[in-house]
Amino acid sequence: MGVAENFQAIRNELGDKIILVAVTKNHDVEVMREAIDAGATDIGENRVQEAVAKFQTLDRKVTRHLIGHLQTNKAKAAVKLFDLIQSVDSQHLAAALNKAAASIDKVQDVLIQVNVAREPQKSGVLLEDLDALIKFVDEANNLRLRGLMMIAPNLEDVEQCRPFFKQMRKLFDELRPAREAFDFLSMGMTHDYKIAVEEGANVVRVGTAIFGARTYR
Ligand SMILES: *Cc1c(COP(=O)(O)O)cnc(C)c1O
Numbered sequence: 001m002g003v004a005e006n007f008q009a010i011r012n013e014l015g016d017k018i019i020l021v022a023v024t025k026n027h028d029v030e031v032m033r034e035a036i037d038a039g040a041t042d043i044g045e046n047r048v049q050e051a052v053a054k055f056q057t058l059d060r061k062v063t064r065h066l067i068g069h070l071q072t073n074k075a076k077a078a079v080k081l082f083d084l085i086q087s088v089d090s091q092h093l094a095a096a097l098n099k100a101a102a103s104i105d106k107v108q109d110v111l112i113q114v115n116v117a118r119e120p121q122k123s124g125v126l127l128e129d130l131d132a133l134i135k136f137v138d139e140a141n142n143l144r145l146r147g148l149m150m151i152a153p154n155l156e157d158v159e160q161c162r163p164f165f166k167q168m169r170k171l172f173d174e175l176r177p178a179r180e181a182f183d184f185l186s187m188g189m190t191h192d193y194k195i196a197v198e199e200g201a202n203v204v205r206v207g208t209a210i211f212g213a214r215t216y217r
Helices: 003-014 029-037 048-056 072-081 091-103 127-139 158-178 193-198
Strands: 019-023 042-045 063-066 084-088 108-113 143-149 184-186 203-206
Touching: 003 019, 003 029, 029 042, 029 048, 042 048, 048 063, 048 072, 063 072, 072 091, 084 091, 084 143, 091 108, 091 127, 091 143, 108 127, 127 143, 143 158, 158 184, 158 193, 184 203, 193 203
Parallel strands: 019 042, 019 203, 042 063, 063 084, 084 108, 108 143, 143 184
Antiparallel strands: none
16 A cells, blocks of 8 residues: 555544644655645654755645654754654753744744653653653743653553553643643554554554655665
8 A cells, every 4th residue: 555545544543533643754755745645734753854854845734743852952943843842851951942942932832751661762751750841841931831742662562552551641631631732642653553542642653554664774
């Protein structure tokens, strides 16, 4: 199947209440256009530099998500480029984004990425540091906290990811009532999005199942 068919199959499967972010990292801009022409409204990229180049020539209107780890020295470029930055995981980064957003008079929508499985190789704030980071983002005038994001461990038996999704859903539900615009629970990728949705994800980030395997150059 081609990109359009793959996209539409997943789009139909998810229904209209879940945001499907088509992850185009390591694919070129033609592939991006193909997905958008098939109905993709949300595009996810991992790296600022790669995204700049592609969005420059895209010539389509789309909601742009940054889903990869961000270094503070790229904060300025990131706020210029992205509608939603999903990977805020430290006060240091939040401060840099707030400053960058202020400098262009933008209120930047962000998610906090939580390392709920405590994987040392992964980014994301640890649970014990979450409250302090939320407080920091709340107090940052040019950031607006829209929800939470997580990347599940890459386990062979995908069912073993379920408790992590459940835990995130619980956190999200606890935080949500007291907040405005706290709407997005971003979890689930190609191998685990079905389970993530069962556990309450309303944003999924899917690359491989739409575009096929990535080739790294
Ligand atoms: C690459 C990536 C995805 C998409 O992964 P697939 O397995 O190709 O669907 C989703 N989220 C993040 C943070 C990623 O880096």
